[in-house]
Amino acid sequence: MKKLVTALAIAALPVMTIVAFTVAPMAQAHRGVHHYSTLLRPLNGSGVTGVATMDLEGSALTVTVVASGLEANQTHMQHIHAIDHGNSTCPPPSADANGDGIVSFAEGLPFYGPVRLPLTITGTTYPMIGASGSLSYSRTFTVDPKDFLALQTKVVVLHGLSINGAYDPTTPVACGQIRVQPGA
Numbered sequence: 520m521k522k523l524v525t526a527l528a529i530a531a532l533p534v535m536t537i538v539a540f541t542v543a544p545m546a547q548a549h550r551g552v553h554h555y556s557t558l559l560r561p562l563n564g565s566g567v568t569g570v571a572t573m574d575l576e577g578s579a580l581t582v583t584v585v586a587s588g589l590e591a592n593q594t595h596m597q598h599i600h601a602i603d604h605g606n607s608t609c610p611p612p613s614a615d616a617n618g619d620g621i622v623s624f625a626e627g628l629p630f631y632g633p634v635r636l637p638l639t640i641t642g643t644t645y646p647m648i649g650a651s652g653s654l655s656y657s658r659t660f661t662v663d664p665k666d667f668l669a670l671q672t673k674v675v676v677l678h679g680l681s682i683n684g685a686y687d688p689t690t691p692v693a694c695g696q697i698r699v700q701p702g703a
């Protein structure tokens with residue numbers, strides 16, 4: 520019986536070693552805070568500008584967005600978007616495939632990709648912007664860090680613009696490619 524236990528212990532050893540080597544670099548990568556930021560530039564002639572910062576510590580992702588020039592007294596969706604592979608970008612004016620003068624949510628998708636993290640206040644509620652047109656947002660999300668360590672491949676997009684007098688909450692109005700903060 521003792522021999523069997525020893526044999527099992529030896530058989531288990533290589534597995535243990537592999538696990539130890541796999542876990543150690545991950546633990547190191549997750550230590551400390553990873554800082555990211557982006558400048559938000561206007562899309563569709565919105566005049567919206569701003570700054571977004573993201574701090575990832577373990578599974579805690581804190582996102583702040585400060586922006587101005589948003590359409591007043593409207594709810595503005597905001598998201599972290601990413602394409603499946605490679606680097607997401609902000610759509611150029613030529614993304615306007617149907618030539619109506621507006622890069623729509625769908626026309627921007629090949630550039631910024633699907634929504635990866637809705638930047639809601641709570642639940643499915645996005646910030647309501649008052650008369651100032653200014654946004655000051657901060658929220659800490661619990662995320663799977665493996666999905667967000669490569670934030671520099673993703674973009675932040677703000678939405679919501681009136682077109683011909685009708686408010687379209689999906690039209691992108693600002694976008695920024697996320698960068699790793701120097702020294703982070």
Ligand SMILES: [Cu+2]
Pocket residue numbers: 596597598599600634676677678
């Ligand atoms: Cu979005």
